[in-house]
Amino acid sequence: MNITVFRIDERLIHGQIVTAWIAYANANRIIVADDKAANDEFQKTLLQMATPKTIELQILGMDETIRTIKEDTSDTKTLLLVRGPKEALQMIEGGLDLKEINVGNINMKKGKTKILGNLWIDDEDIRNLNKIHEVGVALEVRTVPNERSQDVIKLISK
Amino acid sequence: MINILVVTHGKMAEGIIHSAKMFTSEADNVEFLCLMEDMGQDELSDLMNEKMKGLSNEEQFLIFCDIIGGTPFKISSKFSFNNDNVSVFYGVNLPILVHAILTRDGKCLSSLTSELVEVSHDSLGLSDI
Numbered sequence: 001m002n003i004t005v006f007r008i009d010e011r012l013i014h015g016q017i018v019t020a021w022i023a024y025a026n027a028n029r030i031i032v033a034d035d036k037a038a039n040d041e042f043q044k045t046l047l048q049m050a051t052p053k054t055i056e057l058q059i060l061g062m063d064e065t066i067r068t069i070k071e072d073t074s075d076t077k078t079l080l081l082v083r084g085p086k087e088a089l090q091m092i093e094g095g096l097d098l099k100e101i102n103v104g105n106i107n108m109k110k111g112k113t114k115i116l117g118n119l120w121i122d123d124e125d126i127r128n129l130n131k132i133h134e135v136g137v138a139l140e141v142r143t144v145p146n147e148r149s150q151d152v153i154k155l156i157s158k
Numbered sequence: 159m160i161n162i163l164v165v166t167h168g169k170m171a172e173g174i175i176h177s178a179k180m181f182t183s184e185a186d187n188v189e190f191l192c193l194m195e196d197m198g199q200d201e202l203s204d205l206m207n208e209k210m211k212g213l214s215n216e217e218q219f220l221i222f223c224d225i226i227g228g229t230p231f232k233i234s235s236k237f238s239f240n241n242d243n244v245s246v247f248y249g250v251n252l253p254i255l256v257h258a259i260l261t262r263d264g265k266c267l268s269s270l271t272s273e274l275v276e277v278s279h280d281s282l283g284l285s286d287i
Contacts, residue, residue: 014232015225015229050226107196118196
């Protein structure tokens with residue numbers, strides 16, 4: 001499997017993914033790696049409705065995602081989506097060889113600090129993002145592909 | 159009367175209602191919600207809850223949103239999943255919204271929505287000129 005875009009996005013599949021990221025990733029497949037979504041029939045139906053008909057969608061639990069990606073030796077271009085930094089770190093620690101993460105939306109919640117309009121983080125997020133950075137994975141923020149890319153670590157260490 | 163709520167990415171919802179009123183004049187029970195860049199799904203969901211509060215079981219709600227799969231669509235769909243009196247129409251444009259506001263009187267939700275699907279086919283195209 002060829003992961004062409006690995007993205008952190010709390011909204012999982014939504015407008016920006018459908019209109020811009022699928023084309024940018026040249027993806028034939030989307031994998032949503034999320035334990036919550038994988039166990040929720042309503043969420044699954046919604047995500048399937050949100051996905052264009054020409055794109056294959058897999059909604060898998062975290063462990064299952066790691067297993068599936070490791071076992072798949074095909075060249076299928078895939079957009080991999082996780083909900084937050086914690087889940088992204090889980091993918092990396094699970095042994096997936098991914099070099100770059102696109103940080104999309106980490107939204108406002110109580111106790112989070114605003115970095116950018118679409119990027120709100122707390123201490124736990126900072127810890128997880130730093131751990132990802134320490135193992136040599138690049139982290140960039142861009143909500144849509146033609147936006148200017150910014151370095152997440154630089155932004156959060158200010 | 160069928161209540162109308164328009165929910166979109168950014169200020170389109172506010173703008174399209176403003177534009178629609180040039181055709182319909184002031185209309186009752188037509189509201190909007192805008193999903194702004196710094197809002198999360200939960201926040202939009204809370205705002206929608208607020209709009210739906212006090213809605214009796216007999217009242218019908220038609221939610222218009224912009225694109226299928228978008229966050230406004232997903233949040234709206236959750237409401238329609240939990241409530242038979244709520245329908246979601248995606249791909250809203252001005253002719254469709256105006257048609258809904260002007261013709262909703264005395265109609266049930268399902269007949270209005272199937273009519274809107276018909277109207278939508280005629281609302282997009284290339285000029286012959």
